[in-house]
Amino acid sequence: MRSATLILAGFLTWIASPAVSLAGAFFSDGYLGLTQEELRAKLGPPHKIRDHSGALRVYKYYSYEEWENVLKDQIPGAVGEDVYMYVRDKTHVRYSFQYAKEEKPNSDTPALIVKLVDIEFLSPDPITGSVEGPVAVPLAVPLKDVPKLIPEFKPSLADDAPTYRSNLFIIMLQNETSKEALRLVKERNKEDYAWSLSYRLYAAEPFPPRITLNENVNRVEIAVDSLQLIRDHHKLTHEAMINPFSAKAASLPPPPEPPKKKIPLPRYAP
Structure with a gap:
């Protein structure tokens, strides 16, 4: 009886082990690299499925049942994004998971990663x-x-953590690389580069020249990027900057206030 109890306890520990739950993930975020089946086993059925419309960042949202039972087979080549909604600290947070297709041997149905x-x-x-709507x-x-608000967001605190700003977003590359991440990348000559876990930060307004932790963001992407690729091919569009989460950034004096524009005085005819 005691042996059976120990075996059962070991089995339950194996199920609950974080290492097992992240077995298919390529990085510590726990998501990138998971198959669709692994993701749904981890988070449960998606709350919604969304499909990209023609316009930029405009989506159509469907119930999980409607997508799986009807629409998935009616829209040729469509790969719906699994959507999960959470409320954290009274803030609505929406996760949408995008998939890459990977051909499986002896199967007409590709794996989704x-x-x-x-x-x-x-x-x-x-x-x-x-908070629903296109x-x-x-x-x-x-x-x-x-x-x-995003427990998976664990940026490096190192002063020299590679951080870049572009016209659209800020990229924070983490000290994690994975050869398996090549499966997620479509870049030409991707085998020539090391691919890292990265966070991309977006805001409604352009970011100021110097970023502090008081700057606002409205969207975060967990993705893969290559430091060497940025250095080799994106020097004109990606500017190196201080990691805003580092001690060095915290020790800097506050940035100066932007100059206020004067209201022009009206001119009257003499």
Whole structure:
């Protein structure tokens, strides 16, 4: 009886082990590299499925049952994104998982592997309280609050952690590389580069020249990027900057206030 109890306890420990739950993931975020089956086993059935429309960042949302039973086979080549909604610290957080197709031997059905996690902060409708719809209203969140709203967001605190700003977003590359991540990348000559876990930060307004933890963001992507690729091919569009989560950034004096534009005085005819 005691032996059976120990075996059962060991089996339950094996099931609950984080290492097992992340066995298919390529990085410590626990998502990138998971198959669709592994992701749904981890998080449960998605709350919604979304399909990209023609317009930029405009999606159609469907119930899980409608997508699986009807639409998945009616839209040729469509790969719906699994959507999960959470409320954390009274903030609506929407996770959308994008998949890469990977051919399976002796099968006409490709495997779907998580290649990017798109995480948005949303403002509920003031009348209905809903955050659903083709175009949701983004919510600005201070960068310092992002780790508690996104538990998977664990940026490096190192002063020299590679961080870049572009016209559209800030890229924070982490000290994690994976050869398996090649399966998620379509870049030409991708085998020539090491691919790292990265966080991409987006905001409704352009970021100022110097970033502090008080800057607002409304969207975060968990993705893969290559430091050497940025250095080799994106020097003109990606500017190196100080890691905003580092001690060095915290020790800098506050950035100067932007100059206020003077209101022009009217000119009158003499």
